[in-house]
Amino acid sequence: MSNRLSIQKTYKLYIGGKFPRTESGRYTKLSSAKGEYIANMCIASRKDFRDAVRAARSAFSGWQDKTAYNRGQILYRIAEMMEGRTTQFSQELTLQGLTRNQADREVEASIDRMVYYAGWADKFQQLASTVNPVSSSHFNFSVPEPMGVVVIIAPETPSLLGLTSQMAPVILSGNTVVVLASESMPLCAITFGEVIHSSDVPGGVVNILTGTKSELLPHMSSHMDVNAISYCGNNEDERKLVGESAAENVKRVKYYSQPYRNDRGNESLYHILDFVEIKTTWHPVGI
Amino acid sequence: MNQIPHPTSDFITGTYAPAPESTSHVKIQPYYRLFINGKDVDAAEGTRFKTINPATETVIAEVASAGETDVDSAVQAARTAYDKTWFRMSGRERGKYIYRIARLIQERSREFAIVESMNGGKPIRESRDVDTPLAAAHFFYYAGWADKLEYVFPSRDARSLGVAGQIIPWNFPLLMAAWKIAPALAAGNTVVLKPAETTPLTAMLLAEVIRDADLPPGVVNIINGGPATGAALVNHPDVNKIAFTGSTDVGKIIQRSLAGTPKKCTLELGGKAAHIVFEDASLEEAVEGIVNGIFFNQGHVCCAGSRLFVQEGVADTVIGMLKNRMDTLIVGDPLDKNTDIGAINSQPQLDKITKMVNRGVDEGGTLYQCNNQLPGKGYWYNPTLITGVAQSSYVVQEEIFGPVLAIQTFRTVDEVIEKANNTRYGLSGGVWTDNGAKIFHVTRRIRAGVLWANSYNKFDPASPFGGYKESGFGREGGVHGLYPYLEVV
Numbered sequence: 077m078s079n080r081l082s083i084q085k086t087y088k089l090y091i092g093g094k095f096p097r098t099e100s101g102r103y104t105k106l107s108s109a110k111g112e113y114i115a116n117m118c119i120a121s122r123k124d125f126r127d128a129v130r131a132a133r134s135a136f137s138g139w140q141d142k143t144a145y146n147r148g149q150i151l152y153r154i155a156e157m158m159e160g161r162t163t164q165f166s167q168e169l170t171l172q173g174l175t176r177n178q179a180d181r182e183v184e185a186s187i188d189r190m191v192y193y194a195g196w197a198d199k200f201q202q203l204a205s206t207v208n209p210v211s212s213s214h215f216n217f218s219v220p221e222p223m224g225v226v227v228i229i230a231p232e233t234p235s236l237l238g239l240t241s242q243m244a245p246v247i248l249s250g251n252t253v254v255v256l257a258s259e260s261m262p263l264c265a266i267t268f269g270e271v272i273h274s275s276d277v278p279g280g281v282v283n284i285l286t287g288t289k290s291e292l293l294p295h296m297s298s299h300m301d302v303n304a305i306s307y308c309g310n311n312e313d314e315r316k317l318v319g320e321s322a323a324e325n326v327k328r329v330k331y332y333s334q335p336y337r338n339d340r341g342n343e344s345l346y347h348i349l350d351f352v353e354i355k356t357t358w359h360p361v362g363i
Numbered sequence: 364m365n366q367i368p369h370p371t372s373d374f375i376t377g378t379y380a381p382a383p384e385s386t387s388h389v390k391i392q393p394y395y396r397l398f399i400n401g402k403d404v405d406a407a408e409g410t411r412f413k414t415i416n417p418a419t420e421t422v423i424a425e426v427a428s429a430g431e432t433d434v435d436s437a438v439q440a441a442r443t444a445y446d447k448t449w450f451r452m453s454g455r456e457r458g459k460y461i462y463r464i465a466r467l468i469q470e471r472s473r474e475f476a477i478v479e480s481m482n483g484g485k486p487i488r489e490s491r492d493v494d495t496p497l498a499a500a501h502f503f504y505y506a507g508w509a510d511k512l513e514y515v516f517p518s519r520d521a522r523s524l525g526v527a528g529q530i531i532p533w534n535f536p537l538l539m540a541a542w543k544i545a546p547a548l549a550a551g552n553t554v555v556l557k558p559a560e561t562t563p564l565t566a567m568l569l570a571e572v573i574r575d576a577d578l579p580p581g582v583v584n585i586i587n588g589g590p591a592t593g594a595a596l597v598n599h600p601d602v603n604k605i606a607f608t609g610s611t612d613v614g615k616i617i618q619r620s621l622a623g624t625p626k627k628c629t630l631e632l633g634g635k636a637a638h639i640v641f642e643d644a645s646l647e648e649a650v651e652g653i654v655n656g657i658f659f660n661q662g663h664v665c666c667a668g669s670r671l672f673v674q675e676g677v678a679d680t681v682i683g684m685l686k687n688r689m690d691t692l693i694v695g696d697p698l699d700k701n702t703d704i705g706a707i708n709s710q711p712q713l714d715k716i717t718k719m720v721n722r723g724v725d726e727g728g729t730l731y732q733c734n735n736q737l738p739g740k741g742y743w744y745n746p747t748l749i750t751g752v753a754q755s756s757y758v759v760q761e762e763i764f765g766p767v768l769a770i771q772t773f774r775t776v777d778e779v780i781e782k783a784n785n786t787r788y789g790l791s792g793g794v795w796t797d798n799g800a801k802i803f804h805v806t807r808r809i810r811a812g813v814l815w816a817n818s819y820n821k822f823d824p825a826s827p828f829g830g831y832k833e834s835g836f837g838r839e840g841g842v843h844g845l846y847p848y849l850e851v852v
Contacts, residue, residue, distance in 0.1 A: 203517055208841055210823035211500065218827045218843060224810075303832070312623060319622025323615045325787065326630065326833045346519065346851050354843050356827050357806050359816040 087115045087262070089124060089286065090269030092131030093279015098287075099123050106262070109173035117262050120287035122295045125254065128283035129301055132225045132252040135280030140222050140250035148197030151248055153275040155190040158183075161271060165236060168263040172235070185338040186240040192343050193244035200249065200348045213361045220352035222250035223328060224303035227296045229289070229318070231308040234336055235261035239268060241336040242308055245347035247281060251304075254283045256296065262286040289314070297321035297329075304328040304351055308336075379693070382700040384487045389477045394425045395563065397433055397587065398570035400440035401580025407432040412589075414563055417484040418697050418706040418741040426563045429586035434555070434595040437584040441526040441553040442601055444581030449553050450523065452579075458509035461548055463576035465502035468541075471572065472496065475565055479537055480697040482564040484706030484742070485660050487698050497822055498541035501840075504824035505545035508845060512550065515842060521849040523551030524627060525603035528596040530617075532609045533559035533708050534663040534764075540566050542839045543606055544583060545824075550848035552604065555584045557596055559609075561709045563587040594620075602626060606847065608665075611762075611788070611833050629837025629847040631665065631829055633762040634790030637783030637809065638668030638819065639773075642676040644795035648817065650684045653768070656793055656819040658692065658746050661704055662766040663712075665834070666791035668819055670759060671770045672779050678772045682750065686731060689746050694735040704766060707742040716744050716765035723749045723758035723769070754785055762788070776801065780808045789831030793819045812838070 087106075088095040100121035106114045118124075139147070158165070162183050169179035201220055208216040226246050231238040235258035246253055257265030269284045285292070293314060297305055298321035307318050310333050322329045330350045336342050394411070396403035410428040415421060429437070449457065468475060472495045479490040512521045527547045531539035536558060547554050558566035570585045586592065590613075597605050597617050604627040607617050611632040621628050638656050640649045656668025673681045697705035707713040724730055728749040737743040747767045752759050758769045773779040783792060791813040794805045806814040812830045815821060822828065827838040837847045 206827075206842060208823065208825040208827070210821070210826050212821060212823065214818065214821060216823070216826050218841060221807075223831075316623025320619050323618035323622065326611070326615060326618060326632065326835060328836050344519075345517070353812060353831050354827050354829070354838050355806075355812055355814065356841075357814045357816060358818055358821050358826070359802065360818050 085115065087117055087266045087286070089118050089120055090266065090273070090282070090284040091124065091128045092134075092283065093273065095269070108171045114171055114263070117286050120285035120292065122292070124285060125292060125295055126299070128254040128285060129225060129299055131280035131283055132254050133301055135278055136224055136252045138278055139252055139281045142250075144198035144201065147248055147250065148194050150276050151190060151194035151197060151244060154271060154277065155187050155194060157271045157275045158187045158190065161267065162187075164267060165264055168267060169236065172261045172263060181338055182234050182237045186237045189237070189241050189343065190244055193248050196245070196345065196348055197248040200345055203345060204349055204352065204354070208356070214358045215361050216356065216358050218354050218356040220249065220349070221355050223351050223353055224251065225301060226251045226253050226304045226306060226351055227299075227302050228253050228255045229293070229296070229305065229307045229309065230255060230258055230265070231336065232258045232260050236264035236268065237338065238308060238336045239265055241342050242306055242332070243282065246306060246351045249348055249352050251351055252281045254296070254302075255285065256289060256292055257284055257286045259287070259289050293317060294321060297327070298324050300325045302327060304330070306330050306332070306351065308332040379701045381696070383696060384477060384480075384698045384700060386477055386481070386698065389474050391424050391478065391481075391564065395567040395587070396427045397429055397437070398567070398585040399433065399437045400584065401574060401578075406430060412560070414482060414561065416481050417561075417708055418738070420740050423481060424564060426567070426587045429557075429588040429592045431595045433586055434592060434599060437555045437586050438526055438528070438596070438599045438601050440581035440584055441555050444579055445525055445553040448579040449582050450551060454510035454512060454551070457548065457551065458506045460576055460578050461502050461506035461509060461545060464572055465499045465506060467572040467575055468495065468499040468502065468569075471568070472499065475537055475568060477698065478568060479565050480705065483533060483536055483562045484697050484708050486702040486705040487700055488702070489660060493822075494535055494538045497824070498538045501538070501541040501824040502545045505549040509549040509551075512845070512849065515845050515849060516851050520852045521550075522852045524848060524850060525552060526601060527552045527554050527604045527606060527848065528599065528602040529554060529556045529606045530593045530596065530609065531556065531558055533562040534660060534665070536562040537565040537569065539608055540569055543608075546839070546844045547606070547848050548582065550845055552848050553582045555586065555596060555602070557586055557588060557593055560587070560589045597621065604628070604848065606837070607631070614835055627847065630835035631837070631839065632833060632835035633788055634665045634667065634830065634834050635670055635760070635762050635786050635788045636666055636668050636791040636793065636811065637670050637672055638793040639672045639779055639783060639795065639805065640674065640677070640681055641794075641796035641798070641801065642674040643797050645797060645817075646677060646681060646684060649795040650681065650688050652793065652795060652817070652819045653685055654688055654692070657768040658704055658766050659820050661707055661744070663708055663764055664820065666813060666820065668791075668793050669763060669768060671768050672773050672782060673770065675772045675774050682748070682770065685748070689733050689748070692733055692735070692746055694733065694743060694745060695738060704746060707744050707765065710742055712764065713742040713744060716763055716767065719758060719761065719763045720747060720749070720767055723752065723756065726752070726756050726758075728752045728756065728758060728769070754782060760786065776805065780805060784810050787833040790834035791815070
């Protein structure tokens with residue numbers, strides 16, 4: 077063992093392709109399962125959330141306009157970058173209480189899930205699109221388009237696999253997201269932000285906040301420039317609150333209660349279709 | 364065009380002799396009860412309301428008004444029918460019942476069209492050529508899906524939801540009933556339908572059709588009433604799904620009240636569609652499209668092309684052509700086959716349109732209105748243009764739901780896309796240009812569910828319809844129209 081003093085990592089927020097501290101200056105001390113100090117985590121404020129929505133909105137049209145093939149490659153790139161960080165993710169999970177074996181399995185499953193969804197980026201459209209046999213002389217077709225800015229309320233556990241499983245099917249279609257990380261196990265989310273940052277994901281496509289769910293939830297579900305919410309959890313009061321505030325601008329709300337698992341049970345085309353709109357276009361046929 | 368003048372018309376002045384559709388073989392009953400569990404029943408509390416012809420203000424029938432007890436009976440009937448009959452029936456047999464409904468509507472189409480025009484005020488040409496045939500087509504289309512549901516979700520099974528509560532508006536009463544009932548039944552659900560308060564009659568004719576088709580009692584229940592009836596249906600604990608078409612304000616109330624419940628929900632709400640004319644468009648065709656876009660069904664259309672954007676180089680030309688074309692529109696008796704614009708659906712709607720247009724003028728808009736002589740009785744509004752308005756104008760931002768078009772100009776493609784999307788709505792849009800690449804550039808970027816290129820206000824049962832943003836969520840029509848009535852298992 078050397079006597080070298082290790083460098084501790086500062087965990088910050090990830091907004092618009094940058095890593096700011098919360099504008100509120102608030103933090104909470106995160107301790108390991110054994111009670112040892114790990115890091116000071118940012119408690120994101122309503123203002124941080126608004127900044128994140130602004131970043132997500134600005135990034136939306138550019139991300140949507142990328143080719144599906146390109147988005148697929150970028151998602152695959154995320155998996156590549158995660159693979160290089162396997163040890164770090166795994167250590168963070170064990171620090172927060174998982175066994176080494178559990179942690180390794182969760183990290184591997186998260187990477188594989190990203191690869192799974194990367195492959196969907198240029199395929200789901202063909203399963204969700206239709207050419208419609210209308211009874212008039214028109215060429216008429218329906219295609220999926222992204223909804224816009226989507227808020228993701230990640231589950232408490234599994235903190236990394238939950239986040240990746242919930243986020244990948246949303247961004248692959250061209251949505252941009254603001255993620256609220258697991259409140260009790262936030263470490264991997266910020267490291268995941270660093271992965272995103274080095275994966276050719278344009279700034280603003282993915283924004284990640286750590287903080288207090290009960291404080292942020294009302295703002296996140298009532299913001300007028302958010303198009304949809306993906307909520308994972310079983311808290312009835314939270315579900316009701318999200319649904320009621322979402323009505324303010326007719327947000328689409330999807331609730332997931334199933335815990336994300338390491339098997340393929342959560343891998344589905346239908347998670348992607350939960351966050352697309354169907355657009356139908358008509359054009360006359362004739363000379 | 365070489366048109367032979369009609370012998371009774373004055374070709375020079377463009378006036379036409381009346382050509383009213385005969386109502387002789389249509390018998391409207393004096394009183395319609397609730398249709399619950401296959402029977403006509405009075406409301407538990409005996410409440411009724413009168414329904415009128417908005418073109419004459421005369422009462423044409425009385426209708427039972429459902430209270431909470433009645434809503435409960437209807438939901439219970441639907442639940443029992445679901446558990447005991449409909450859920451257990453094979454898709455093929457379900458489909459056959461739905462085909463029967465389609466056929467019976469076709470057979471009675473003339474009667475449906477006349478009653479629709481009498482009760483809602485829409486021109487007979489539209490109720491005859493659009494509403495009724497499309498309603499029959501909708502049932503026919505979805506009938507065929509009933510035994511093919513395993514193809515809807517690749518690699519997953521589809522399961523019906525249970526009892527669907529459906530609330531529909533007054534602008535396309537029969538057609539909206541068809542849009543709601545057909546996919547729900549095909550997917551294996553049972554239904555409680557609440558028609559709009561001002562237009563109950565064609566739904567009651569549909570109840571007759573459903574009984575004649577011998578549908579098992581309780582599979583479809585139709586109950587009339589006002590907002591309280593709708594609220595009782597939305598909040599009934601034994602309903603599994605709510606489908607609503609109507610205003611964004613009411614849609615939000617429904618979405619809020621369903622929060623935290625396991626009920627599924629689809630909403631088809633208001634709109635303020637951008638209708639864009641580029642200078643390289645075929646202008647004659649575009650003008651026809653603009654007229655159809657905003658004056659079809661008196662503008663009582665959620666997807667109406669109510670915001671016109673004309674490229675600056677052709678703005679004066681297009682507006683001039685539009686005014687000339689508008690001057691030929693005939694406002695009057697909905698049952699007259701010459702009529703282009705019928706009656707406004709109700710006094711409150713007429714008041715709302717009048718008030719909104721007045722505010723548009725107060726804010727500096729310039730008005731152009733047709734000067735049709737309007738009948739003394741009934742609710743009428745002449746086709747109207749408002750120019751000189753800005754993005755922030757009230758009449759540009761808010762849905763008027765009447766024959767009123769707000770006109771703006773633009774210079775560049777990017778500018779018009781930004782203006783088109785600068786609204787809380789996102790139901791539909793229109794684009795006129797002869798440049799194919801430009802069409803897809805623009806239609807891709809407009810955040811709305813239905814885009815008509817070089818056409819407008821076309822509908823088909825195979826074509827998904829529904830909104831982005833505050834225009835609601837979920838689709839009606841096509842295979843996508845089945846999703847809201849099924850769950851993936």
